[in-house]
Each structure stands twice: as structure tokens, then as C-alpha cells.
Amino acid sequence: MTGLVHFAQAPHSVELRELPIPDIGEDDVLFSVQAVGICGSDLHQYAGKQSWTVNYPVVLGHEFAGVVAKTGGRVRGFKEGDRVVSETAAVLPSDSAFLRQGLYNLEPKRLGFGYGVNGAMAPYVKVPGRCLHHIPDALAFEKASLTEPCCVAYNAVCVNSHPRPGDTVAVIGPGPIGLLCAMMAKLSGAGHLVVIGIPADAHRLEVARKIGADTILGAKGEDVVEWVKNFGDGYGFDLVIDAAGVSSSLKMALDIVRPAGQITKVGWGPQPLNFSLDPLVQKAVTLQGSFSHNWPIWEKVIALLASGKINLDAVLNRVSPLKDWREAFEQMHSGQIVKGVLKP
Numbered sequence: 001m002t003g004l005v006h007f008a009q010a011p012h013s014v015e016l017r018e019l020p021i022p023d024i025g026e027d028d029v030l031f032s033v034q035a036v037g038i039c040g041s042d043l044h045q046y047a048g049k050q051s052w053t054v055n056y057p058v059v060l061g062h063e064f065a066g067v068v069a070k071t072g073g074r075v076r077g078f079k080e081g082d083r084v085v086s087e088t089a090a091v092l093p094s095d096s097a098f099l100r101q102g103l104y105n106l107e108p109k110r111l112g113f114g115y116g117v118n119g120a121m122a123p124y125v126k127v128p129g130r131c132l133h134h135i136p137d138a139l140a141f142e143k144a145s146l147t148e149p150c151c152v153a154y155n156a157v158c159v160n161s162h163p164r165p166g167d168t169v170a171v172i173g174p175g176p177i178g179l180l181c182a183m184m185a186k187l188s189g190a191g192h193l194v195v196i197g198i199p200a201d202a203h204r205l206e207v208a209r210k211i212g213a214d215t216i217l218g219a220k221g222e223d224v225v226e227w228v229k230n231f232g233d234g235y236g237f238d239l240v241i242d243a244a245g246v247s248s249s250l251k252m253a254l255d256i257v258r259p260a261g262q263i264t265k266v267g268w269g270p271q272p273l274n275f276s277l278d279p280l281v282q283k284a285v286t287l288q289g290s291f292s293h294n295w296p297i298w299e300k301v302i303a304l305l306a307s308g309k310i311n312l313d314a315v316l317n318r319v320s321p322l323k324d325w326r327e328a329f330e331q332m333h334s335g336q337i338v339k340g341v342l343k344p
């Protein structure tokens, strides 16, 4: 089979390679991949700029949907031909306290598809049975492959944040996760919803408007902090989601959050902060991190996708064969498309 392999640290060390079809163990299934989403983290690895350890060489891809091709002897509840999606925690220590707690997403020794073990940018991938979820026939594989980023957004907005209907919400960073967070805020009954970007995000900010943002800011270099002073009662937002991750976006979040409000940080940024956190104290703000997702979130998101309550039409902009991966990666990197899906 032909898979897309990340083989070294140097930038652009990604290529199509001939690989054997994976062998599976008693607790695994052989997963026939029908669609795999391109994630920002795949782009980071392509650029050689990831901040996590990669087990070279490794097949990229962790957002995928498909069909069970073969099951190991101990797998229960799934059989050949079942339509499925897979969670991302491919390897977990069996004695993990966080596994027992159902918070295996937070287990520090967890390894994921696409960096720790071979991922899904290939016709087949080996998947432990515990990672699987059934999907209904009416949910297309292309959309189902985006269950994973929807779960990241659901965890950030609907589990780790506590928006009430009518709360004002700002999302900083209109990349795929930021836009999906905006959708989750909408579903949670957000009052005025603002999505904030920079001039390079002009296209993605238009998408934010399509999915229901009441205001988009930053495409023309607007002064966001000034705008907020004239917004509503002038105190700022009940909830700010930082989906950009750079130091300046957390600074902005602190500037525009309301006293006693919440900030949830879902974007990564390795650089140190260069500003004071005193406003966090003075405003008595709750600052919360959010990472990955777990089983109940997957079940909720699959139901929301199947019912159409999460509608991905505006964000899923390109479906291509795996061989066209480079063009799809580059279009996503430049912001020309929000989200691309590959078919191995």
C-alpha cells in the first residue's frame, strides 16, 4: 500500500512510500481508511516545526473514518464491514491512573496516531478496538473524518468552558479549531459571538461569518481592544477561547475578558509570555487549558454530526486523492481552504 510518511526532522521530510499492510494483534482491528482529515499538526510536522517527539519514520494522519477490514480475536462489538471512526490515543499504559478515570487523553505516556505510531494517511492502519466508534450510514466518510477536530472544540467549549445561553463569546484564531469552537459556542447558545483574526485570515474570517459569527474582527487590522470598549456594556466577553496560541493572543484574551469571566486556551504556542498576568488576578478570571477528548465526547459529536446540528459544509473545502497531498497541505497552510480531506 502507499502511505504518506514523515521520515526526518528537517523541513519537508514527507513523502509517499510503499509500505506493507499492517499486522494486527488480538485487540486490534485492521482499519480501511476511506477519508482522513489534514490537521494543523500534520502541517507543523511537514514544516519540521512540531514541538512534540516524532517516532520517525511514521505515517501521518489522525483524523479518519472508514470501515473495519479485519478484527483481532479479542475485539468485541465491531465486525468486518462496520462503518467507524477512531479516537487518537493509539497507545496507553494499561496501569494508567488517567485511563481508569476515563481521562486517558491526559495520560502523559499516551502515544497518538501520526507521530507516535503509524497514522491513517494510508489505505490501512492498525487500530486498537477500544478506540472505535460506530457511525451511522447517513454520515459520509469525508464529514465523519472530521469528528476528531470537532471533539477538540467540543471539549474546549462545552466541557472545559461553561458558557450559558446569552453569554458573549470571543474566539481568537479562525483556523479549523477556532472555527469549530465558534460552532460549538453557537450550539451552546452564545449571545453575541465574535471571531478575531489577522489580515492573513481574511478568507477564514468570511467562513466564520457563514457559520454564524455576529462580528468578525482583524481582517482589516482593526484595534480589537478599542472595539471591545464600545461593545455592549464595555466590560468585555464572558468567555474568550484562545485558539491561536501565540503569546499575544493570550494577552488579548486577558484584555478583552470580562471580570469573573473565563479564558480557555486550546491553541499551542511554545514561546514564553512577555507580559504580566496581573489582570488575571485583578479581574478574577478563570484560565483553563483544554486538550484532546475522550469517549463520551466522541459519542456526543457523532450524534451532532449525524443530525446535521454540526454542519461542516463551510469548513470542509477540499476532498482529494492521497497523491495530491502536497497541494492540499499548501492550500491549508496558506489559509486558501480551511480544511482538506484526503482519500487514500
Ligand SMILES: [Zn+2]
Pocket: 039, 040, 041, 062, 063, 148, 149
Ligand atoms: Zn488534529
